Amino acid sequence: MTPQVLYYIIITIILAGFGFDQWISYLNTTTRSNVLPDVLKGFYDEETYSRQQDYDRDNYRFGLISDILSLLAILGMLVFGGFAWIDGFVRLYTDSGILMAIFFFGIIAFASDLLSIPIEIYHTFVIEERFGFNKTTPKTFVIDKVKGWLLTAVIGGGILSLIIFIYEKSGSWFWILAWICISVFTLFISYFYTTLLVPIFNKLTPLPAGELRDAIELVAARADFNLKDISIMDGSKRSTRGNAYFSGFGSKKSIVLFDTLVNEHSVDELAAVLAHEIGHYKKKHVLKGLISGILQTGVLLFLLSLLLKSSLPALALGASTASFHISVIAFGILYSPVSMVLGIFFNSISRKHEYEADRFAVSLSQPGALQKALKQLSVKNLSNLTPHPWYVFIHYSHPALLQRLAAIDRAELS
Numbered sequence: 001m002t003p004q005v006l007y008y009i010i011i012t013i014i015l016a017g018f019g020f021d022q023w024i025s026y027l028n029t030t031t032r033s034n035v036l037p038d039v040l041k042g043f044y045d046e047e048t049y050s051r052q053q054d055y056d057r058d059n060y061r062f063g064l065i066s067d068i069l070s071l072l073a074i075l076g077m078l079v080f081g082g083f084a085w086i087d088g089f090v091r092l093y094t095d096s097g098i099l100m101a102i103f104f105f106g107i108i109a110f111a112s113d114l115l116s117i118p119i120e121i122y123h124t125f126v127i128e129e130r131f132g133f134n135k136t137t138p139k140t141f142v143i144d145k146v147k148g149w150l151l152t153a154v155i156g157g158g159i160l161s162l163i164i165f166i167y168e169k170s171g172s173w174f175w176i177l178a179w180i181c182i183s184v185f186t187l188f189i190s191y192f193y194t195t196l197l198v199p200i201f202n203k204l205t206p207l208p209a210g211e212l213r214d215a216i217e218l219v220a221a222r223a224d225f226n227l228k229d230i231s232i233m234d235g236s237k238r239s240t241r242g243n244a245y246f247s248g249f250g251s252k253k254s255i256v257l258f259d260t261l262v263n264e265h266s267v268d269e270l271a272a273v274l275a276h277e278i279g280h281y282k283k284k285h286v287l288k289g290l291i292s293g294i295l296q297t298g299v300l301l302f303l304l305s306l307l308l309k310s311s312l313p314a315l316a317l318g319a320s321t322a323s324f325h326i327s328v329i330a331f332g333i334l335y336s337p338v339s340m341v342l343g344i345f346f347n348s349i350s351r352k353h354e355y356e357a358d359r360f361a362v363s364l365s366q367p368g369a370l371q372k373a374l375k376q377l378s379v380k381n382l383s384n385l386t387p388h389p390w391y392v393f394i395h396y397s398h399p400a401l402l403q404r405l406a407a408i409d410r411a412e413l414s
């Protein structure tokens with residue numbers, strides 16, 4: 001293969017990916033319906049449902065425009081040799097592989113973040129604001145940005161240095177050693193996620209004793225689930241959207257409820273939501289997720305190690321010398337169709353897990369409580385009630401609401 005051919009393959013992958021995404025997103029607009037489904041009567045009034053349709057329309061247009069801008073940015077970099085230019089620039093200042101990569105990715109990450117700031121501002125302060133979701137102040141927005149940059153510099157820079165160090169020292173063992181390091185890091189982060197990472201952005205307070213804590217502890221006890229750490233997070237600092245999640249494993253198991261969720265739902269509904277989260281743990285979804293993440297990293301590093309042996313990617317992107325960092329850019333694009341296929345596969349597993357966790361929750365909670373919570377959440381978030389089945393197949397990690405409610409109906413009857 002010549003560098004020229006690889007260059008055209010890269011361009012084709014980018015254009016085909018864009019075309020496919022836009023086609024699926026367009027399909028998703030064709031199933032919009034202003035007729036409210038029967039099961040949500042009493043939860044939505046006509047005016048709010050028409051706001052849902054507006055929200056969907058605004059988000060579709062916004063997505064289209066921001067996707068076009070990203071496409072233009074990446075095509076511009078490829079057509080005008082931007083990656084080769086940055087590569088040449090960092091080579092003026094250092095010949096250390098680690099420093100070159102840190103400067104190279106640092107410049108790209110910072111520049112692309114700066115370009116995306118206006119898009120993020122428009123999304124948060126115009127669209128989310130218009131529909132009453134936004135609680136982020138400009139101050140929080142800026143502080144979040146700065147914290148995000150620092151975290152990326154420390155964690156991203158650290159891991160990148162380690163991987164290139166391994167690459168330079170270990171030759172053909174590279175991908176296995178890098179795989180072990182990344183896996184250990186992944187386990188560390190998922191173990192300490194709620195204790196170390198979350199507090200950087202949010203305040204966590206232990207759920208005080210009372211009716212809600214009693215109800216949750218009762219569910220945990222009936223599920224034979226040893227749970228001590230239940231916290232409330234100040235999600236209302238950024239948005240009115242509610243959420244709950246489970247993190248950690250072993251002795252670091254913890255459940256986090258957004259304050260926005262606690263304020264909007266009854267104790268029975270919250271207990272049902274918690275039963276669902278406990279279901280994910282009990283049915284080993286958390287463990288399976290970790291293992292599959294680690295396996296995917298292995299496949300990715302193995303394929304990357306094959307590409308690193310060739311100088312083709314560097315030449316295709318217009319650079320004169322092969323390097324780790326320029327190969328990673330080419331690899332990122334060449335791998336994107338694989339990652340899309342894997343994404344579809346793992347989304348379908350995730351949807352299956354959601355059904356399983358729902359069935360588990362039904363067996364432990366008040367009849368109807370989980371459905372009521374899901375309906376309220378859907379209305380509150382103005383979620384799309386009629387997504388196109390192909391869009392769901394490709395993008396949804398959770399089943400669409402109506403299918404999910406129907407499955408809970410069946411579980412409650414059996």
Ligand SMILES: [Zn+2]
Pocket residue numbers: 276277280354357
């Ligand atoms: Zn779930």
